[in-house]
Each structure stands twice: as C-alpha cells, then as structure tokens.
Amino acid sequence: MNPRHYCFLILFFLVTQLLVAQTKIFDRFEKEFISSKSYENPLYEVNSFEITFTSTSGRKKTVRGFWDGDNKWKVRFMPDELGLWTFESSSSDQSNSGLHGIKGEFDCVENDSEHDLFQKGPIIHQKGSYHLSHLNGSPFFWTAGTAWNGALKSTDEEWDFYLNHRLTHHYNTIQLVTTQWRGGTTNAEGEVAFTGSGRISLNPTFFQRIDQKIEEANQKGLLVSPVVLWALPFGQGIEFSPGYYLPIREAVLLAKYIVARYQGNHVVWNLGGDGKYYGDLEDRWKTIGAAVLEKENIRD
Secondary structure (H helix, E strand, O other), rough: OOOOHHHHHHHHHHHHHHHEEEEEEOOOOOEEEEOOOOOOHHHHHHOOOEEEEOOOOEEEEEEEEEEOOEEEEEEEOOOOEEEHHHHHHHOOOOOOOOOOOOOEEEEOOOOOOOOHHHHOEEEOOOOOOOOEEEOOOOEEEOOOOEEEOOOHHOOHHHHHHHHHHHHHHOOEEEEEEOOEEEEOOOOOHHHHHHHHEOEEOOOHHHHHHHHHHHHHHHHHOOOEEEEEEOOOOOOOOOOOOOOHHOOOHOOOOOOOOHHHOOOOOOEEOOOEEOOOHHHHHHHHHHHHHHHHHHHHHOOO
C-alpha cells in the first residue's frame, strides 16, 4: 500500500472516531431534537415520542422522550453496555420531520468515576430477591435522607452543602419531590410544575431546576428517589397533591413526563407520597402504576 494512502486511512479513522459522540457507561446520554412544528399543548398533541436504542450486541431498549419548551424535545438514556449504540426516534405525529425518524449513534466507553453507581451500575430489584442491588449484583443498603423541598427551594450553595453533609454521614440516597406539593406550593422562583386539572399545561422551566439538582447528586455518587406524584388524600393541602386530585389521565401524563425526564439518571422511583393506596383508591394507583412504570418505563 502506498504510504500516503496508509496515512490517509489512519487519519480518516481518527477523525471518524472524534465525530462519534461518546457517553460513559452508566452515565446519562442526552440528545436534543428540534420539532419542525409548534404545538399549543405538546402533552396532548403528541401522543407518543419514543426513541429505540440498539446496543452493539443487538439489544434494543425503547424509552420516552419529552418536551423541554418551545420547539425543543429531548431524550435521556443510560447505556449499560460498552460499544456503539444506535438510535431512531418515532413520533405519533409522523409528519414532524424533527421528531420522527431521526437516527444517530454514540460510543459507550468506560466510566472513570470512582463512585459505585458508575462502576457497579444502577440500582435494581432482581426478581425473586428481597433486597436492592446494583446491576452487577452487588447489594445496596438503602440509607436515605429526605430533602423533600431540596430540589425546589435550595440555592446552588445550599444544595452542595447538603449533599456533602449527607455523604460525610454515610447516606447514599436523596428523596425529593418533583412537583408543587403541600409542603412547597411553588419553587424558589415562584413557579409551579404544571397548571390546570382536567387539562394540564407543563412548565419545563420548573423541571430544569430539578435537572441540575438530580444530576449534581448523582455526580457525587448519590442515588436519587424522586416522588413523582404527591398524593395526600385528606386534611390541609390536598389541593396541592396531584396524585390525589388530578384525573387518572392527567396523573398518568404528568408522571410519564417526569419519568421520561429523569430516566437517564440514577433514580429509584417513588410513584406516590403521603397517599392512600388501598381500599377505594387501590384501583386508581394500580392503573397509574401500570401505565407509567410498567417494566420501569424501558421495554427490552
């Protein structure tokens, strides 16, 4: 082979590798999509926006994407296998060229973090077991701090101090709320996650604050347990409990959105908080849970 041709091939290979995005294993992959259409209320007008990821071994995982304001949509995903992953989006609105049929790829590489979450994998519950574990089978003992308003109200400095304090005292999990609730009717900026009841409208800016808090906790090695729907069914504050007062359809839509938004992070879901999950409300919660968290929102 001509030496010049050989050098060209090496250069081509190196440039190709640089052009392929890289994501560390057990870390968050994020991809932004720009919708070719504007919607008055995307939660209702786009019935589904899903992305199917295929690993280098051929395993497929389908997850939901989410609207992030204006014409921006995103998907977040945690790869659990080294090598090349490809993906393709699908939308119920197939005429939307920015959401439907978009293909891409990224290279999943080793993770250099020292934290167990990034070395041993996400926290799961193995069928037939009576304890939580990392993906690799290492046991995980739940030691949680309840920062219900932590993501909603704290400054950056306060949150950093709190997380470091929890780490110093050997906690491994942070529990927090992801919408307005009876103990925090707005976030620090006076915003709410959604408005309405029979038909709701989302506020992505509210969730962008929470994005930062959850990501920071993860990067420090802390698992996060988000309460998706606060659900107090009696007494003062029930009007701030979306898990109780929203119709089932709206509760499912809101919960699906929250799960789609944080599924790429190290989280263990807490579907309801402060609620009643038996008797006359048992079927309600079974319906919501099946619709939102069936197979942990990831279909193999």
